[in-house]
Amino acid sequence: MSDAKVVSVEIRDLTPDDFDDVLDLRWRSFGPLSPADQEAWRRVFAPVAVEGRYLGAFDGDRLMAAARLRPFTQWWHGRPQPMAGVAGVTVNPEDRGRGVAKRLMTAVLGRAAELGDAVSALYPATSPLYRAVGYEHAGAQNVVGIPAERLRTLRPGVPVELRRMGPDDAPELLRVIARVHARTRASGPITWDERTWRLLLAQANDFRYVADDGYAVYRWDGGDLEVDSVVAASEATSRALWSLIGSASSVAQTVFAAVAPDDPVLWSLEERTKETVRQTRWMLRVVDLPAAIERRGYPAQVRAEVLLEVEDAILPGNAGTWRLTVADGAGRVEAASGEGTRVGAGGLAALYAGVPTATLRLSGLLTGPDASDAALDTIFSARPYMLQYF
Numbered sequence: 001m002s003d004a005k006v007v008s009v010e011i012r013d014l015t016p017d018d019f020d021d022v023l024d025l026r027w028r029s030f031g032p033l034s035p036a037d038q039e040a041w042r043r044v045f046a047p048v049a050v051e052g053r054y055l056g057a058f059d060g061d062r063l064m065a066a067a068r069l070r071p072f073t074q075w076w077h078g079r080p081q082p083m084a085g086v087a088g089v090t091v092n093p094e095d096r097g098r099g100v101a102k103r104l105m106t107a108v109l110g111r112a113a114e115l116g117d118a119v120s121a122l123y124p125a126t127s128p129l130y131r132a133v134g135y136e137h138a139g140a141q142n143v144v145g146i147p148a149e150r151l152r153t154l155r156p157g158v159p160v161e162l163r164r165m166g167p168d169d170a171p172e173l174l175r176v177i178a179r180v181h182a183r184t185r186a187s188g189p190i191t192w193d194e195r196t197w198r199l200l201l202a203q204a205n206d207f208r209y210v211a212d213d214g215y216a217v218y219r220w221d222g223g224d225l226e227v228d229s230v231v232a233a234s235e236a237t238s239r240a241l242w243s244l245i246g247s248a249s250s251v252a253q254t255v256f257a258a259v260a261p262d263d264p265v266l267w268s269l270e271e272r273t274k275e276t277v278r279q280t281r282w283m284l285r286v287v288d289l290p291a292a293i294e295r296r297g298y299p300a301q302v303r304a305e306v307l308l309e310v311e312d313a314i315l316p317g318n319a320g321t322w323r324l325t326v327a328d329g330a331g332r333v334e335a336a337s338g339e340g341t342r343v344g345a346g347g348l349a350a351l352y353a354g355v356p357t358a359t360l361r362l363s364g365l366l367t368g369p370d371a372s373d374a375a376l377d378t379i380f381s382a383r384p385y386m387l388q389y390f
Contacts (some may be wrong), residue, residue: 009100011107014054016235021063022056030092033339049238055111057091057104065091065100067108070390074119076352077186077297080178084112084287085190085390086118086122105133106314109287113249113315118291119352123192123282123389130283133314134345136365138187138284138353139384144277146255148225150269151246155344160240165208165215170197176215179231183213185297186260187354188384189231216241220252227257229387230265236263258387274383282386284349289318292352293331298328304384306372307340308333310348318345341376342368354382 010101014022019042027033028043032043048068049223065118074083086108091101094252112120122137124130165173181357192200201208206219206228214232218225222371223249232238242265245255253355266272289310312318322334343351347365351357357373360366 006287008059010058011055011104012058013052013078016049018049018056018063019045022066022362025063025092026088028093031085032128033295052111052115054106055107057100057107062173063092063341064095065089065104069108069115069117069120071115072190072390073187073193073227074114074121074188074190075181075297076295076384077187078179078182079295080085081119081292081295081296082115082117083190084105084108084115084117084120084301084327086120087390088252089122089125101129102132105386109133109285109315112287113317117286118286121282121285121386122318123280127283130285131346134312134349135283135285136150136346136349136353136355137353138349139386140266140279140281141258141389142277142279143256143258144266144270144275146248146257146265147253148255148374149248149251150271151255151265152240152249153270154239154243155248155266155279156236156239156243158236158277160236162209162211162240162244165201167198167201167209169210170201172202173197173210176210176213178230179233180214181248187382188386189260190386190388190389190390207386208240211237211240213237213343214241216249218245218247218255221285223252225255225282227255227259229258232264235264235268239268242268256330260385260387261319261383274335280389284353284384286318286345286348286352287315289322289348290333293324293333296331296352298326298329298331298379299381302378304372304375306375306379307336307338309340309342309347309368310344310349311342312345315356320346324379340365341370341372351376353378354380 007048054068056063070085070087072083072085073080206217209216214235214237216230217228232243308322308324310318321336322333343366347360357376
């Protein structure tokens with residue numbers, strides 16, 4: 001393998017004709033797929049490629065690297081917005097260390113902007129690459145182990161109607177998710193589009209239940225249970241869903257569940273002492289600053305105006321001095337002048353995600369006057385999380 005930097009790389013859309021090359025690339029990066037998984041991957045690949053959400057880096061006709069943009073909805077302080085979930089970033093072994101991935105990711109961000117996504121997120125295999133193009137750590141998927149017997153006793157005080165879900169329930173499920181995240185003012189969680197939910201709701205090994213204001217997806221994992229997600233907007237529904245899962249306690253000892261850092265189930269347990277939480281970190285990137293600010297939610301009581309000086313070499317449309325105004329739960333930015341709080345693309349992403357200004361200053365991600373720090377902390381206050389890994 002050569003260590004020389006690549007001088008010329010062509011970035012272009014992948015097409016269904018590139019499937020075999022992408023499959024080979026994935027095999028060299030992640031390991032082999034079974035024939036059944038290959039066929040499932042083909043069904044996913046075709047529509048994503050047709051929609052312009054799969055990019056490849058080429059040396060002539062040879063595929064060197066690939067990345068796809070998954071269409072998600074992400075909530076920030078209870079408000080939804082389209083988000084580009086970057087996944088499947090793969091580089092051939094012989095092309096690694098030659099600058100291919102950074103060029104590809106720069107193109108991915110440009111495509112996200114074209115598709116109308118103001119923010120992007122990913123689960124990094126390595127942080128330096130993504131930090132180099134403006135992503136920064138924002139939150140985590142938190143998986144906690146809970147004794148199944150403790151969940152079994154969380155019965156609701158009033159009857160809650162639960163029913164099983166199938167593919168045709170995808171539209172109703174999306175409405176339930178939107179209601180719950182809006183009501184709980186959630187920050188960070190994502191959901192798939194209806195097409196993907198229909199595929200997920202057809203999975204043979206999953207158990208899926210929905211109520212008027214919540215849902216649960218879980219499965220067996222050996223002798224334990226694995227909870228993909230439980231969300232609820234009322235105590236009764238939360239207890240009904242968790243106790244349903246805990247009803248398997250005669251067989252399952254432990255339930256491993258993806259939960260919010262302040263998930264109500266953790267405060268509902270009768271006994272709670274030591275917990276082991278496995279975190280998988282995810283990173284955020286602001287793609288279109290004005291749109292990202294406008295689409296985000298904010299505490300309704302906050303009224304503030306601050307200046308931000310943003311540096312962004314990858315997406316220069318974000319760069320410059322901006323006046324950020326927040327009032328009545330809404331925010332906007334407009335071009336301005338003067339000395340403000342200074343952030344690069346990574347610092348902006350972390351600030352947007354609610355990382356405290358004190359943390360950002362001590363890590364070098366935020367500089368300049370500190371008079372607006374308290375206001376910024378209040379504006380962007382959040383404890384972001386995701387339930388799903390992608």
